[in-house]
Amino acid sequence: MPISSKRRVALLIETSTTYGREILQGIAQYQKSHARWSVYLDERELWATPPSWLLQRHWDGILCRTTTKGLAESIISKGIPAVDLNDLYTGLGLPRIRSKMQAIGQLGARHLHERGFRHLAFCGFKNETWSTERRDGFFAEAATLGTHCDLYESVWRGKGVPRWDTDQDKIASWIESLPKPVGIMACNDVRGQHVLNACQDSGDFVPEQVAVVGVDNNELLCNFCNPPLSSIQPNPLRIGFEAAMLLDQLMAGEQPDPMDHEIDPIGVVVRQSSDALGIADADVVAAIAFIRENAFSGVTVDQIADQVAVSRSHLERSFRKYLGHSPQHEIRWTQVKRIRQLLLETDLTLASIAKLVGFVHVEYMTVVFKRLTGQSPTAFRKEVKDF
Numbered sequence: 156m157p158i159s160s161k162r163r164v165a166l167l168i169e170t171s172t173t174y175g176r177e178i179l180q181g182i183a184q185y186q187k188s189h190a191r192w193s194v195y196l197d198e199r200e201l202w203a204t205p206p207s208w209l210l211q212r213h214w215d216g217i218l219c220r221t222t223t224k225g226l227a228e229s230i231i232s233k234g235i236p237a238v239d240l241n242d243l244y245t246g247l248g249l250p251r252i253r254s255k256m257q258a259i260g261q262l263g264a265r266h267l268h269e270r271g272f273r274h275l276a277f278c279g280f281k282n283e284t285w286s287t288e289r290r291d292g293f294f295a296e297a298a299t300l301g302t303h304c305d306l307y308e309s310v311w312r313g314k315g316v317p318r319w320d321t322d323q324d325k326i327a328s329w330i331e332s333l334p335k336p337v338g339i340m341a342c343n344d345v346r347g348q349h350v351l352n353a354c355q356d357s358g359d360f361v362p363e364q365v366a367v368v369g370v371d372n373n374e375l376l377c378n379f380c381n382p383p384l385s386s387i388q389p390n391p392l393r394i395g396f397e398a399a400m401l402l403d404q405l406m407a408g409e410q411p412d413p414m415d416h417e418i419d420p421i422g423v424v425v426r427q428s429s430d431a432l433g434i435a436d437a438d439v440v441a442a443i444a445f446i447r448e449n450a451f452s453g454v455t456v457d458q459i460a461d462q463v464a465v466s467r468s469h470l471e472r473s474f475r476k477y478l479g480h481s482p483q484h485e486i487r488w489t490q491v492k493r494i495r496q497l498l499l500e501t502d503l504t505l506a507s508i509a510k511l512v513g514f515v516h517v518e519y520m521t522v523v524f525k526r527l528t529g530q531s532p533t534a535f536r537k538e539v540k541d542f
Contacts, residue, residue: 160193161190161191161192161193162190162192162193162215162216162406163192163193163194163195163212163213163214163215163216164192164193164194164195164214164215164216164217164218164402165194165195165209165214165216165217165218165219166179166182166194166195166196166218167199167205167209167217167218167219167220167221168182168196168199168218168219168220168240169199169200169201169203169220169221170196170197170198170199171198171199171200171201172201172371172373173371173372173373173374173375174371174389174391175199175201175220175391177391177392177395178220178240178391178392178394178395178398179196179395180391180392180395181391181392181393181394181395181396181397181398181399182218182395182396182398182399183395184392184395184396185395185396185399185400185403186399189399189400189403190403192215192216195214199221201220201221202221202312203221204221205219205221205226210229210230210233210235214235215235215236215406216235216236216237216238216402216405216406217230217235217236217237217238217402218237218238218240218398218399218402219237219238219239219240219241220240220241221241222239222240222241222244222247222249223241223244223247224244224247227239227247227248227249228248230249231248231249236402236405236406237249237250237402237405238250238251238252238398238401238402238405239251239252240252240253240394240398241253242254242256242284242285243283243284243285244284245284249414250401250405250411250414250415250416251414251415251416252394252397252398252401252415252416252417252418253394253416253417253418254285254389254390254391254394254417254418254420255417255418255419255420256285256288256289256292256417257288257289257291257292257295258292258417258419258420259289259292259370259387259389259420260277260288260289260290260291260292260293260294260295260296260340261292261293261295261296262387262420262422262423263289263292263293263340263368263370263387263423264292264293264294264296264297264300264302264340265296265300266368266385266387266423266425266429267338267339267340267366267368267429268297268300268302268338270338270366270429270431270432270433271336271432271433271434272336272337272338272366272433273302273433274302274303274305274333274334274335274336274337274338275293275297275302275303275304275305275337275338275339275340276304276305276306276307276333276337276338276339276340277289277290277293277294277304277305277306277307277339277340277341277342278306278307278308278326278329278339278340278341278342278346278349278350279306279307279308279341279342279346280308280309280310280311280312280342280346281308281309281310281311282310282311282313283311283312283342285342286308286311286342286343289340289342289370290306290308290342293340305329305333305337307325307326307329309322309325322349323349323352323353323356324356326349326350326353327353327354327356327357328357329353330350330353330354330357330359330365331357331359333365335359335364335365335435336363336364336365336366336433336434336435336440337364337365337366338365338366338367338368338429338433339365339366339367339368340367340368340369340370341367341368341369341370342370343369343370343371344369344370344371344372344373344376344377344384344386345369345376346369347367347368347369347370347377347380347384347386347428348369348376348379348380348384350365350367351367351380351381351382351384351428354367355381360440360441360443360444361382361427361428362382362427362428362429362430362431363431363434363439363440363441363443363444364440366385366428366429366431366433367384367385367428367429368384368385368386368387368423368428368429369384369385369386369387370386370387370389371386371387371388371389372386372387372388372389372424373386377424377426378426380428382426382427382428382447383426383427383428384426384428385423385424385425385426385427385428385429385430386423386424386426387420387422387423387424388420388421388422388423388424389418389420389421390418390419390420390421393418394418397416397418401416427447431443432477432478434477434478436473436476436477438463438465438469438470438473439473439474439477439478441462441463442459442460442462442463442470442473442474442482442485443485445459445462445463446459446482446485446486446489447489450486450489450490450493450512450513451490451493451511451512451513452513453513454486456470456471456481456482456483456486459482470482487523487527488527490512490513490514490520490523491523491524491527491528493511493512494508494512494520494524494532495528495535497511497512498532498535498536499536505517505520505521505532505533508520508532520532
């Protein structure tokens with residue numbers, strides 16, 4: 156019995172974005188446990204056109220992120236099984252799998268509302284279907300929650316794209332005009348970085364006055380942001396896996412039902428940009444911002460009160476009213492969160508970590524950490540490393 160040849164599959168999926176690379180990882184995961192393909196895959200930008208020779212070759216199947224009406228018509232006319240992964244066009248006549256965009260927007264609104272922000276806003280890109288759908292989901296959920304929303308959009312691609320600095324100035328002016336505190340969802344992480352940069356220009360504290368959440372969880376970009384950007388995590392791994400599975404079915408002669416499949420997001424990866432409560436008290440907001448900047452250099456409650464220009468007793472009462480704990484607890488909890496991050500992401504010794512977060516004695520750091528988390532730094536590190 157002759158050995159059957161591998162199916163030839165073209166992967167027109169960008170390698171330049173985290174989202175595209177994770178789709179490719181999902182396809183690779185499918186292949187590990189199913190029939191292997193012989194694939195064409197090249198390094199690609201998001202909207203790079205397919206090579207001119209593509210449809211002159213024989214393909215058993217195509218997985219395509221840059222599907223246009225013309226390309227879809229050519230694929231259909233040649234009878235090539237294909238799965239459409241694009242985020243811009245509907246009704247192209249091919250089976251389609253993509254993120255559930257409105258659910259992403261709804262998740263962003265709920266996340267910010269749960270943090271106590273009762274005024275919300277969305278910063279997106281004009282004429283981008285995926286951004287518009289995320290915006291619509293955000294506004295719909297905000298309406299359900301009884302929350303007012305504001306909107307800023309500008310062109311991202313093609314004609315009418317504003318200069319970067321001009322757009323930044325407009326975003327900063329828009330943010331200045333919003334009532335505070337406000338929770339802002341950006342349509343993606345790139346836009347989230349724009350918002351955070353604009354907050355620095357407008358002089359607004361993040362996240363106390365302006366909480367920000369992006370989309371895509373591009374870890375490199377999110378951690379380059381100042382402060383690190385919270386982000387909604389879609390599920391491109393599952394999109395890739397299910398697209399590969401669907402293509403296998405199509406290549407076997409099966410017909411999909413339904414034609415369109417939408418994949419829910421995983422959740423919100425919370426970083427500092429939205430790690431706050433929506434607090435209207437200006438003194439508490441300023442005090443928290445000062446603590447975030449100085450918690451690792453031995454700051455005292457008296458220094459915080461002097462900085463905010465209020466009495467220590469007033470500061471203590473305000474913190475307990477809005478946060479349910481003292482300024483000293485806020486200092487310690489800020490230090491503990493940093494300790495957890497260093498234990499998780501580095502191999503630094505406890506003595507080195509103690510020095511970095513403002514403790515003179517490692518023994519006292521251990522006592523504080525255990526009191527607030529219920530376990531020692533050593534036990535925490537062992538648990539996360541073993542997992």
